Amino acid sequence: MTESRGERKERTRRAILDAALSLSEGSALVALSLRQVAKEVGIVPTAFYRHFPSIEDLGLALVEESLDTLRALLRELRHTAGEDAATIIDGSVSVLVEQVRQDHAHYGFIARERFAGPAGVREAIARGIELAERELATDLAHLPGTDTWTDHDLQVLSALIVGAMVITAERLLGTSPGSPAEQRVADDARTQIRMLLVGARNWQSRTP
Amino acid sequence: MTESRGERKERTRRAILDAALSLSEGSALVALSLRQVAKEVGIVPTAFYRHFPSIEDLGLALVEESLDTLRALLRELRHTAGEDAATIIDGSVSVLVEQVRQDHAHYGFIARERFAGPAGVREAIARGIELAERELATDLAHLPGTDTWTDHDLQVLSALIVGAMVITAERLLGTSPGSPAEQRVADDARTQIRMLLVGARNWQSRTP
DNA sequence: CGTGACAGTGCACACATGTTCACTCTCGTA
DNA sequence: TACGAGAGTGAACATGTGTGCACTGTCACG
Numbered sequence: 001m002t003e004s005r006g007e008r009k010e011r012t013r014r015a016i017l018d019a020a021l022s023l024s025e026g027s028a029l030v031a032l033s034l035r036q037v038a039k040e041v042g043i044v045p046t047a048f049y050r051h052f053p054s055i056e057d058l059g060l061a062l063v064e065e066s067l068d069t070l071r072a073l074l075r076e077l078r079h080t081a082g083e084d085a086a087t088i089i090d091g092s093v094s095v096l097v098e099q100v101r102q103d104h105a106h107y108g109f110i111a112r113e114r115f116a117g118p119a120g121v122r123e124a125i126a127r128g129i130e131l132a133e134r135e136l137a138t139d140l141a142h143l144p145g146t147d148t149w150t151d152h153d154l155q156v157l158s159a160l161i162v163g164a165m166v167i168t169a170e171r172l173l174g175t176s177p178g179s180p181a182e183q184r185v186a187d188d189a190r191t192q193i194r195m196l197l198v199g200a201r202n203w204q205s206r207t208p
Numbered sequence: 209m210t211e212s213r214g215e216r217k218e219r220t221r222r223a224i225l226d227a228a229l230s231l232s233e234g235s236a237l238v239a240l241s242l243r244q245v246a247k248e249v250g251i252v253p254t255a256f257y258r259h260f261p262s263i264e265d266l267g268l269a270l271v272e273e274s275l276d277t278l279r280a281l282l283r284e285l286r287h288t289a290g291e292d293a294a295t296i297i298d299g300s301v302s303v304l305v306e307q308v309r310q311d312h313a314h315y316g317f318i319a320r321e322r323f324a325g326p327a328g329v330r331e332a333i334a335r336g337i338e339l340a341e342r343e344l345a346t347d348l349a350h351l352p353g354t355d356t357w358t359d360h361d362l363q364v365l366s367a368l369i370v371g372a373m374v375i376t377a378e379r380l381l382g383t384s385p386g387s388p389a390e391q392r393v394a395d396d397a398r399t400q401i402r403m404l405l406v407g408a409r410n411w412q413s414r415t416p
Numbered sequence: 417c418g419t420g421a422c423a424g425t426g427c428a429c430a431c432a433t434g435t436t437c438a439c440t441c442t443c444g445t446a
Numbered sequence: 447t448a449c450g451a452g453a454g455t456g457a458a459c460a461t462g463t464g465t466g467c468a469c470t471g472t473c474a475c476g
Binding site for chain 4: 005008009012043044046047050051
């Protein structure tokens with residue numbers, strides 16, 4: 001017995017989460033049956049209840065986990081410093097590519113459940129994205145050149161950038177790691193955010 | 209009997225489509241059962257097969273229909289002329305708001321099934337969006353001021369614009385018609401596309 | 417007028433699902 | 447060392463599901 005009681009429980013909990021993640025791939029959370037995941041994990045259906053009261057709660061746990069990796073992405077992005085804007089952008093997109101490649105399952109889950117998931121799941125994801133927008137806005141406010149900007153315009157700009165990131169992530173999900181397609185998506189994303197930043201640089205907030 | 213045989217069949221076909229659209233709202237296509245829609249329509253389950261060979265095909269028909277309304281949006285957008293760029297943008301966003309408001313069910317369906325739907329459905333939607341990007345790119349090419357642009361850069365720019373439109377549509381889906389929230393989303397979208405176009409105006413394609 | 421195509425019915429079946437309950441066995445603790 | 451908590455079992459249930467089959471009635475057409 002090299003495993004403690006708690007470790008063993010945690011291990012099957014993880015197995016359940018992984019099974020759910022893998023099974024819901026190519027479909028949706030709502031099309032996931034308790035018995036299916038139980039069979040995949042290798043436990044009897046009723047044992048599922050020892051870990052989650054329902055599939056819905058399993059979904060919420062999965063969202064929580066996925067949002068964690070999303071937050072990790074943001075943290076990583078924040079540390080992507082550089083000399084000029086161009087290198088910052090290039091680095092950020094690289095980080096995005098890396099993360100999506102690495103946590104493919106989680107990002108796929110978020111993409112799928114963002115609109116198709118149950119209400120609680122949808123709201124949690126929406127909150128996560130909003131948070132990203134707000135954080136980016138405050139980050140932008142501390143950058144030089146944004147002194148003439150309205151708070152609201154900064155908010156709108158970050159929404160635009162985050163939106164571009166989301167769409168890029170969604171596109172990346174459809175490509176395989178290291179493929180030319182992935183490279184193309186990444187390059188295009190870099191170009192897009194550059195365009196977008198050229199726009200920002202020449203922007204002039206109208207005083208309200 | 210004021211209804212012909214064919215009209216009657218078409219009517220229950222429509223009823224099935226509408227029922228599926230309404231029932232899949234708040235969930236997903238994959239979580240839709242044949243018996244459920246049959247009960248909603250008021251026919252016996254097996255009668256469903258007179259109209260569709262399976263739920264999956266029902267889904268494809270719904271996608272087709274939804275993509276039709278998407279194409280209608282594009283057509284409408286194309287006719288939104290104006291003096292300067294600003295009025296074109298304002299008009300286009302207004303059209304988007306109007307259309308999403310009017311065909312809420314279809315756009316919601318697209319948003320939900322874009323990633324959570326079965327493979328065939330996902331691909332059909334992806335093709336529809338790509339088509340929109342290509343069409344916008346050729347439209348942009350005929351505009352003055354884009355002579356120095358690379359074909360590829362034009363393509364990337366339209367992907368960016370279409371992406372912003374998609375995200376705006378998704379945001380609009382969460383607001384109720386005529387609400388202040390809807391107004392806010394629309395206004396922000398106008399600002400975003402303006403920013404984006406300022407970027408485009410100052411863009412300089414690197415010769416490859 | 418008759419007849420056949422065919423939308424819709426009703427029953428049947430085999431199967432999957434969520435949840436219940438009483439149970440076993442084993443680790444951690446008192 | 448004794449025991450209790452609790453992860454996992456296995457049988458049972460009511461219910462929902464897709465689909466097959468024989469059927470009925472009625473509109474359209476020869």
